[in-house]
Amino acid sequence: MAEALALKDRHQENQIYIERAAIGAVFVALLFGLLLARIGYLQVYEYRDAVSQSDQNRIQVVARPPVRGLVYDTDGRLLADNRPSRDLRLIPEQITDSTRTLDNLSRLLAMTPDEIQRFKKLAERGYRRFEALPVLFDLSDDRVAQFEANRFQFPGLFVSGKLVRNYPQGDLVAHAVGSVRRINDIDAKTLDASDYAGMDHVGKLGVERFYEDALLGQVGYDRIEVNALGRKMRTLASTKPINGADLHLYLNVGLQAAADRALGNRRGAIVAIEPETGGVLALLSRPSYDPNAFVQGISHRAYNLLRSSIDAPLFNRAIQGQYQPGSTLKPFIGLIALGGGTITAFETMDDPGWYQLPGNDRLYRDWNWTKTDDGGHGKVNLQKAIYRSCNVYFYDLAVRLGIDKLSSGLATFGFGTATAYDLPEAGSGLLPSREWKRRVKRLPWYPGDTVNLGIGHGDILVTPLQMATAVATLANRGEFVPPRMVKNRPINLTADLTPFKAASIPRDAFEPIIDAMEMVVHRGNQGFGENGTAWAYIGRNLDYRMAGKSGTAQVVEIRQGEVYDESTIAERQRKHAWFVAFAPIDEPKIAVAVLIENGGGGSEQAAPVAREILDYYLLNQRNEPEKYRLGERR
Amino acid sequence: MSRDFIRQMPMAGDGIGYRQRVFNWFNLDPMLLCILLAIAGFGLLVLYSAADASEAVIRAQGVRLMAGFGLMLVIAQIPPYVLARITPVLYLFGLILLILTYPFGYEVNGSKRWLRIPGLINLQPSELMKVFLPMVMAWYLNERHLPPAAKPLTIGLGLMLLPFSLILLQPDLGTALLVASSGALVLLLAGLSWRFLFRLLLLVVAAAPAIWFLIRDYQRQRILTLFDPESDPLGAGWNIIQSKIAIGSGGLTGKGLFNGTQSHLDFLPETQTDFIVAVLAEELGFVGVVSLLSLYGLLMFRGLLISLQAQDTYGRLLAGSITFTFVVYVFVNIGMVSGILPVVGIPLPLVSYGGSSILTLFAGFGILMSIHSHRRINV
Numbered sequence A: 001m002a003e004a005l006a007l008k009d010r011h012q013e014n015q016i017y018i019e020r021a022a023i024g025a026v027f028v029a030l031l032f033g034l035l036l037a038r039i040g041y042l043q044v045y046e047y048r049d050a051v052s053q054s055d056q057n058r059i060q061v062v063a064r065p066p067v068r069g070l071v072y073d074t075d076g077r078l079l080a081d082n083r084p085s086r087d088l089r090l091i092p093e094q095i096t097d098s099t100r101t102l103d104n105l106s107r108l109l110a111m112t113p114d115e116i117q118r119f120k121k122l123a124e125r126g127y128r129r130f131e132a133l134p135v136l137f138d139l140s141d142d143r144v145a146q147f148e149a150n151r152f153q154f155p156g157l158f159v160s161g162k163l164v165r166n167y168p169q170g171d172l173v174a175h176a177v178g179s180v181r182r183i184n185d186i187d188a189k190t191l192d193a194s195d196y197a198g199m200d201h202v203g204k205l206g207v208e209r210f211y212e213d214a215l216l217g218q219v220g221y222d223r224i225e226v227n228a229l230g231r232k233m234r235t236l237a238s239t240k241p242i243n244g245a246d247l248h249l250y251l252n253v254g255l256q257a258a259a260d261r262a263l264g265n266r267r268g269a270i271v272a273i274e275p276e277t278g279g280v281l282a283l284l285s286r287p288s289y290d291p292n293a294f295v296q297g298i299s300h301r302a303y304n305l306l307r308s309s310i311d312a313p314l315f316n317r318a319i320q321g322q323y324q325p326g327s328t329l330k331p332f333i334g335l336i337a338l339g340g341g342t343i344t345a346f347e348t349m350d351d352p353g354w355y356q357l358p359g360n361d362r363l364y365r366d367w368n369w370t371k372t373d374d375g376g377h378g379k380v381n382l383q384k385a386i387y388r389s390c391n392v393y394f395y396d397l398a399v400r401l402g403i404d405k406l407s408s409g410l411a412t413f414g415f416g417t418a419t420a421y422d423l424p425e426a427g428s429g430l431l432p433s434r435e436w437k438r439r440v441k442r443l444p445w446y447p448g449d450t451v452n453l454g455i456g457h458g459d460i461l462v463t464p465l466q467m468a469t470a471v472a473t474l475a476n477r478g479e480f481v482p483p484r485m486v487k488n489r490p491i492n493l494t495a496d497l498t499p500f501k502a503a504s505i506p507r508d509a510f511e512p513i514i515d516a517m518e519m520v521v522h523r524g525n526q527g528f529g530e531n532g533t534a535w536a537y538i539g540r541n542l543d544y545r546m547a548g549k550s551g552t553a554q555v556v557e558i559r560q561g562e563v564y565d566e567s568t569i570a571e572r573q574r575k576h577a578w579f580v581a582f583a584p585i586d587e588p589k590i591a592v593a594v595l596i597e598n599g600g601g602g603s604e605q606a607a608p609v610a611r612e613i614l615d616y617y618l619l620n621q622r623n624e625p626e627k628y629r630l631g632e633r634r
Numbered sequence B: 001m002s003r004d005f006i007r008q009m010p011m012a013g014d015g016i017g018y019r020q021r022v023f024n025w026f027n028l029d030p031m032l033l034c035i036l037l038a039i040a041g042f043g044l045l046v047l048y049s050a051a052d053a054s055e056a057v058i059r060a061q062g063v064r065l066m067a068g069f070g071l072m073l074v075i076a077q078i079p080p081y082v083l084a085r086i087t088p089v090l091y092l093f094g095l096i097l098l099i100l101t102y103p104f105g106y107e108v109n110g111s112k113r114w115l116r117i118p119g120l121i122n123l124q125p126s127e128l129m130k131v132f133l134p135m136v137m138a139w140y141l142n143e144r145h146l147p148p149a150a151k152p153l154t155i156g157l158g159l160m161l162l163p164f165s166l167i168l169l170q171p172d173l174g175t176a177l178l179v180a181s182s183g184a185l186v187l188l189l190a191g192l193s194w195r196f197l198f199r200l201l202l203l204v205v206a207a208a209p210a211i212w213f214l215i216r217d218y219q220r221q222r223i224l225t226l227f228d229p230e231s232d233p234l235g236a237g238w239n240i241i242q243s244k245i246a247i248g249s250g251g252l253t254g255k256g257l258f259n260g261t262q263s264h265l266d267f268l269p270e271t272q273t274d275f276i277v278a279v280l281a282e283e284l285g286f287v288g289v290v291s292l293l294s295l296y297g298l299l300m301f302r303g304l305l306i307s308l309q310a311q312d313t314y315g316r317l318l319a320g321s322i323t324f325t326f327v328v329y330v331f332v333n334i335g336m337v338s339g340i341l342p343v344v345g346i347p348l349p350l351v352s353y354g355g356s357s358i359l360t361l362f363a364g365f366g367i368l369m370s371i372h373s374h375r376r377i378n379v
Helices: A002-006 A010-045 A047-058 A098-109 A113-124 A141-149 A170-177 A185-190 A206-210 A212-216 A253-263 A300-308 A326-339 A382-387 A391-401 A403-411 A434-441 A447-453 A464-475 A507-522 A535-539 A566-572 A602-623 B018-025 B030-050 B055-076 B080-104 B125-142 B150-168 B173-189 B194-214 B217-227 B238-250 B276-308 B313-337 B356-373
Strands: A059-064 A078-090 A133-136 A157-166 A180-182 A201-203 A220-226 A232-239 A268-274 A279-286 A348-351 A354-356 A363-365 A378-381 A547-553 A576-583 A590-596 B106-108 B111-117 B121-123
Touching: A010 A047, A010 B173, A010 B238, A010 B276, A010 B313, A047 A059, A047 B238, A059 A232, A078 A113, A078 A141, A078 A170, A098 A113, A098 A141, A113 A133, A141 A157, A170 A206, A170 A253, A170 A279, A201 A206, A201 A212, A206 A212, A253 A268, A253 A279, A253 A602, A268 A464, A268 A602, A326 A382, A326 A391, A326 A403, A326 A464, A326 A507, A326 A547, A326 A576, A326 A602, A348 A391, A354 A391, A363 A391, A378 A382, A382 A391, A382 A507, A391 A403, A391 A447, A403 A434, A403 A447, A464 A507, A464 A576, A464 A590, A507 A535, A507 A547, A535 A602, A547 A602, A576 A602, A590 A602, B030 B055, B030 B276, B030 B356, B055 B356, B080 B111, B080 B125, B080 B150, B080 B313, B080 B356, B121 B125, B125 B150, B125 B173, B125 B313, B125 B356, B150 B173, B173 B313, B238 B276, B276 B313, B276 B356, B313 B356
Parallel strands: none
Antiparallel strands: A059 A220, A078 A133, A078 A157, A180 A201, A220 A232, A268 A279, A268 A590, A348 A378, A354 A363, A547 A576, A576 A590, B106 B111, B111 B121
């Protein structure tokens, strides 16, 4: 070894090594510098991002849904409450073999094809890691027991309880209260996700929709720390949910049921209003549907059946159904004429049974005109024109008033606009005017149009709710109060609810009209052609004084493209029967509008219904045994 | 010849204190020893947190570290010339063991890296090669003129490629590259011409496409993941994304020991082994990382100093290679964890929980100590 070494240039080798080691050291220093720069970049420059990402990793925000506010009727009976329900939820990440899990589960719980489809869809997605998604809703006790007994087979699946909406009165108040629906993909886009965290339902109709914010309450949160497997480690912070506010409606379930009984199985709508407050005491639309069926998601088949039914049970006739008012419009026209000084209460005219516009051949006939031309009401003043429902008088009166006065006068009773305060779906009806006809029909207003409007026919359309509101205004002697459902004011609504004065109709113009309406009901035993039109049907044995007016509306049309058998067509082409009323006359407590689709004569068909309702409200109510479920106050 | 040895500390001067005599007695370098103890202690602390304060883990790691220090102490007693003399034997022994892995290797994850005599020994021959290869190359070059001429260079490369290929075919690309780099470092320190190195690099670059097709799918995936971890955040990219979040969220001073959420809630993978530096970065922040890197830096400078003071080419090259190889491990591990290198299974030296690599490292430090403490007087 020594020899070999002797031949080597130790000094040079040493120099080479020193040089190489120095270069190496510098190189390593650079590498370490690179590491420090990298880690410094992560820890200083990207610090905030990293902290939020690490928090996102470990912190899960779990929503604590509030309890939806309850809805009571005026006597504290529950209209909408919440019942416990159990869902089957799944966490996609925790399912090891989704095909086998589904096989076993569908066999165990006898899942329907819809449910199987839903499971497949959910098992694939998952927006957030370890989010529990609902697969099966509202499990029966049997299914819960079946599942729990075999739980070990189904990692990633569990039963979770919660409260869901329940409507104890079922279809009776469906159209009055509205309902909640499961939040769908379209809702999800418009709703604020944080407001609805952990919640499956949103108010979709009626009061449930209008007072959604108040009923909803405020979501509480648990901020929990989870590990990478989604297991909860501890709770970091939590906010309690604030339960939704309760609603107390004017609605009177007893009255609603009385209205329902009175209507029987006929199609129609009834709206009753407390004139002083505008509170809706009853709001009925028949046929109806069970809102509970919609809460957990109705099957396509059941839904299509409801939707395609010729009776249109989903259609809210009371607030959306638009009908010609017929003769029920007469008292209002009389009022406008009287208030505006166009006529006096004592003026008479001669009714030969027909009316003719000057310079026009067409005959407008009265309802009691006969071919022998011996009809007509003879000498008629305003009151007789109302209690006998004389068409010719109002043809003439309408023409004398002119369309402009008519139209603007009727508007002050709420016709042509949706005035309801908290019924978001209420329709506005149609109040024709010169301007409207030019704009929509692109035609001038003809005098014949005015003639038709005089008896509530032609283009004019009103909803039963509008009719009841107008009658309440009449009962108030001109004070218009927008109709509303809810008595208490839920905290977050501050809209102005003060009533406003309708029209510039002097107060003393009302009495002759109201007297005439009283005669419609009470004027009897006067001989042929002299009694009130409704007296024979409801005027006897009345313990209170009622003002009323009947009406008959032409059927506008049968929906196009629908084929029905002849008897159906015949039935559906009969006229709609109206009756409006309020009572007692001096201190009105209730105003009501009754509409019976294809019911025929207003006095004959609709008036008895109205009387039953008023009887119940003014006479029987307190004696009736308590049949309805009283809500427990929270 | 052994009589020629006079043991002397570099700065000893006249007054040699008791302590230094004790170190002299055991052939230990107190500086290197202190740095090693500091790193090992620091590492134990981080591991204690990474293992959720598991005493079993700390005990096992403690036992390994003690065994390592013991091994180091034993090797430090062997004079370099003896080491040099047995070097070829060790190298051959290592090669034979490597070859034995083919018929008798114990298969883990589709690769045969381990030799196992149940109840007796559990050995990874490629680990041994990490020490034996630089030894044999230093031994070989020691008797050649430096910088190496073509023939010794070829033979040196051959000595290197033999174990490299054997390990590569086990297959174990990571270890093969590390073993090869420890050999290559010897060549570089011996004065391998830059031109040759440059050509070699060109060759590698030119061969890159071919290499791309030769490596396995998972290896290709790891390289792709390096550049775009977000392409598969819950799969291949998960480790590196979570590791970067852990490091970044540590900030300057960290979340505090035991408070790392990434580490303790299992978002971070392999917290006790390959990704332990992410635990350190999350819990002790940039300050902790700088401290650890400083210790590694000190270790390198001490190692280089030892190599510069070595008495012959064998000691010099070997000490240099051991030192630089160590630093390469550090760089590759931290580079991988912080997302600038692809994921390769290399533990952080002296800190990661793990068996045979600790022994290999301490064997290297034993050699460093031996080289340093068995010097003759400098003339």
